[in-house]
Amino acid sequence: MMRGSVIFSGFLLFGLLCVGSPVFALQSGGVEIGDLETGSVTGQPFKRLDVDLAFTAMQISGKNAWYPPTAILSLVAGGTGGRAGRPVLFQVTNTLSTDYTFHLSADSAMAGPTSLNTTLVLKPGETKYIGIPTSDLTYVTANNLLIYGNPADKGGLSGQLLVIR
Structure with missing residues (x-):
C-alpha cells in the first residue's frame, strides 16, 4: 500500500512539473541564430552549410517589407530533404x-x-543566419505554412513560407 502511494505521488509530481513548465522543445533542439562564422545548429557550423533561402528587408512602394513576399522550401527527397539530415x-x-x-x-x-x-x-546593414534542423520544419504546422514579417511594423508587409514535405 505504501509503495503504491509513493509511486502514485512520483507520477503526480512528474505530471505537475511537466504541465507547469513554460519550455517547449522542438524535435531536434530548435532554431539557432548567429553569424556565418560563429553560428552552428545541431553541431554543424553555419559556414559549412548552403544558404537555402535569403530574406531581405527593403522598401517596396513606400512600405517596409521582407523580400521575397512568398518563399517555397522543399523538404522532399529531391529538395533540401535529400541532404542526409x-x-x-x-x-x-x-x-x-x-x-x-x-x-x-x-x-x-x-x-x-x-x-x-x-x-x-x-x-541597418546587418546580416544574420538562422539555422533550423530539418526535422523541426517537418513538424512546424498543420498547413505547412509559416508567416514572416515585422509584427511591430503595422504598415509593413508580411510574407509566407510554404514548406513542402
Missing part, C-alpha cells in the same frame, strides 16, 4: 536605415505548442 539555413539581411525585426512563426490558428517561432532584430 543537414539543417536548413536562412540568410536574413536588413537594407533599411533603421532596426527591423524578422519574425518567423506558424500561423497562430494552426500552431501547436512546439511549432516554430523565432524573432530576430537586425541593425
Whole structure:
C-alpha cells in the first residue's frame, strides 16, 4: 500500500512539473541564430552549410517589407530533404536605415505548442543566419505554412513560407 502511494505521488509530481513548465522543445533542439562564422545548429557550423533561402528587408512602394513576399522550401527527397539530415539555413539581411525585426512563426490558428517561432532584430546593414534542423520544419504546422514579417511594423508587409514535405 505504501509503495503504491509513493509511486502514485512520483507520477503526480512528474505530471505537475511537466504541465507547469513554460519550455517547449522542438524535435531536434530548435532554431539557432548567429553569424556565418560563429553560428552552428545541431553541431554543424553555419559556414559549412548552403544558404537555402535569403530574406531581405527593403522598401517596396513606400512600405517596409521582407523580400521575397512568398518563399517555397522543399523538404522532399529531391529538395533540401535529400541532404542526409543537414539543417536548413536562412540568410536574413536588413537594407533599411533603421532596426527591423524578422519574425518567423506558424500561423497562430494552426500552431501547436512546439511549432516554430523565432524573432530576430537586425541593425541597418546587418546580416544574420538562422539555422533550423530539418526535422523541426517537418513538424512546424498543420498547413505547412509559416508567416514572416515585422509584427511591430503595422504598415509593413508580411510574407509566407510554404514548406513542402
